[in-house]
Amino acid sequence: xxxxxxxxxxxxVALGDGDITVASTVPDASPVFEGHFPGHPIxxxxxxxxxxxxxxxxLLLALNGLTRMPFLSKVSEAKFxxxxxxxxxxxxxxxxxxDGSGYAVVAARIEAAGKRVADAEITxxxxxxxxxxxxxMMRDTARRIGLPGHA
Amino acid sequence: MTSPVxxxxxxxxxxxxxxxxxxxxxxxxxxxxxxxxxxDFLDIVFAIDKAFGIKVxxxxxxxxxxxxxxxxxxxxxxxxxxxxxxxxxxAKQAGG
Numbered sequence: 001x002x003x004x005x006x007x008x009x010x011x012x013v014a015l016g017d018g019d020i021t022v023a024s025t026v027p028d029a030s031p032v033f034e035g036h037f038p039g040h041p042i043x044x045x046x047x048x049x050x051x052x053x054x055x056x057x058x059l060l061l062a063l064n065g066l067t068r069m070p071f072l073s074k075v076s077e078a079k080f081x082x083x084x085x086x087x088x089x090x091x092x093x094x095x096x097x098x099d100g101s102g103y104a105v106v107a108a109r110i111e112a113a114g115k116r117v118a119d120a121e122i123t124x125x126x127x128x129x130x131x132x133x134x135x136x137m138m139r140d141t142a143r144r145i146g147l148p149g150h151a
Numbered sequence: 152m153t154s155p156v157x158x159x160x161x162x163x164x165x166x167x168x169x170x171x172x173x174x175x176x177x178x179x180x181x182x183x184x185x186x187x188x189x190x191d192f193l194d195i196v197f198a199i200d201k202a203f204g205i206k207v208x209x210x211x212x213x214x215x216x217x218x219x220x221x222x223x224x225x226x227x228x229x230x231x232x233x234x235x236x237x238x239x240x241x242a243k244q245a246g247g
Contacts, residue, residue, distance in 0.1 A: 073190060073193060074190065074193070074194070098197060098200060098201070099206075100196060100197060100200055100206060100207075100209075101196070101206055101207060101208050101209045101210045101211070102209055102210040102213075103193050103196070103197065105197060123193065123194075123197070125193065
């Protein structure tokens with residue numbers, strides 16, 4: 001994870017027709033943990049949501065060939081089932097629930113040490129890239145994380 | 152008199168927004184009259200897609216309206232929306 005750049009996914013582990021698995025390691029240190037919380041550093045729930053959202057987003061990008069950008073639109077039933085501490089190695093999975101016209105719905109979950117620690121249903125608006133810089137960054141990131149077909 | 156498809160869409164809109172069912176008439180424009188915002192509209196389209204097993208081509212409809220090729224009423228007035236949904240369901244059943 002590169003928390004300061006809000007890049008939550010380290011690498012793609014597997015990609016299927018309608019599902020993706022990624023790996024991500026929580027940093028050992030970050031200003032985030034100094035505040036959240038002193039003596040009890042844990043990954044904020046909203047960053048777990050962001051991690052799930054980015055995982056689902058990469059699934060959608062892979063399915064559309066990096067031609068359209070997914071934007072987080074709605075998070076339903078987000079549940080945080082366990083604390084995630086610095087240094088934790090996460091496995092994040094997302095599967096396509098529905099591919100609509102201009103939107104998509106994904107179900108995602110995070111596991112740490114084999115235990116489910118978070119899950120949510122996530123809705124995205126999907127639209128053409130609004131800026132060439134954003135498209136370029138997404139293509140570079142796809143290569144960095146090893147997205148199949150774009151690595 | 153309304154159709155079962157209209158009634159189902161009306162119920163979906165009432166369930167996914169703050170609009171009471173009695174306000175959702177055949178003449179009502181989903182956005183201009185009922186005040187549905189873009190996020191609620193997205194929830195409504197998802198619910199319609201699931202309820203009828205179709206993929207409502209919202210993007211294509213919006214592009215047609217924005218390009219002046221179709222009036223907004225053709226797709227976004229309730230009575231017409233119900234008709235469009237019926238057409239999509241019939242096309243799916245016919246194997247289209």
